[in-house]
Amino acid sequence: MARCIFCGIAAHEKPAAIIHEDEHCVVFRDINPQAPVHLLVIPRKHIASLNDDLDGDRELLGHMLSVVGRAAKSQGIDGTGYRTVINTNAEAGQSVFHLHIHVLGGRRMGWPPG
Numbered sequence: 001m002a003r004c005i006f007c008g009i010a011a012h013e014k015p016a017a018i019i020h021e022d023e024h025c026v027v028f029r030d031i032n033p034q035a036p037v038h039l040l041v042i043p044r045k046h047i048a049s050l051n052d053d054l055d056g057d058r059e060l061l062g063h064m065l066s067v068v069g070r071a072a073k074s075q076g077i078d079g080t081g082y083r084t085v086i087n088t089n090a091e092a093g094q095s096v097f098h099l100h101i102h103v104l105g106g107r108r109m110g111w112p113p114g
Contacts, residue, residue, distance in 0.1 A: 026044065041064050
């Protein structure tokens with residue numbers, strides 16, 4: 001099976017506007033932004049979705065959430081507000097099957113979101 005595009009981004013084999021990376025995850029700008037600030041937080045480890053067995057990845061998932069907050073602050077949206085979204089499977093909008101957290105901000109968000 002070919003490596004997914006997000007694995008390629010994490011390995012610096014595919015281009016992306018990376019704003020943060022560490023040994024566990026990478027944060028980059030979405031190429032199809034749905035808000036003035038639209039970031040993706042991905043684990044370096046390939047995890048297809050929240051439907052995977054994640055018991056062994058609790059520390060990684062917690063780290064990703066802490067990175068979300070730091071990324072929001074670095075983009076100046078921590079004070080005004082931002083939305084986080086994890087889509088799981090195609091009907092929910094997941095188009096790349098590598099777990100990722102969308103971080104959207106810079107405008108007022110409506111409700112309901114879907």
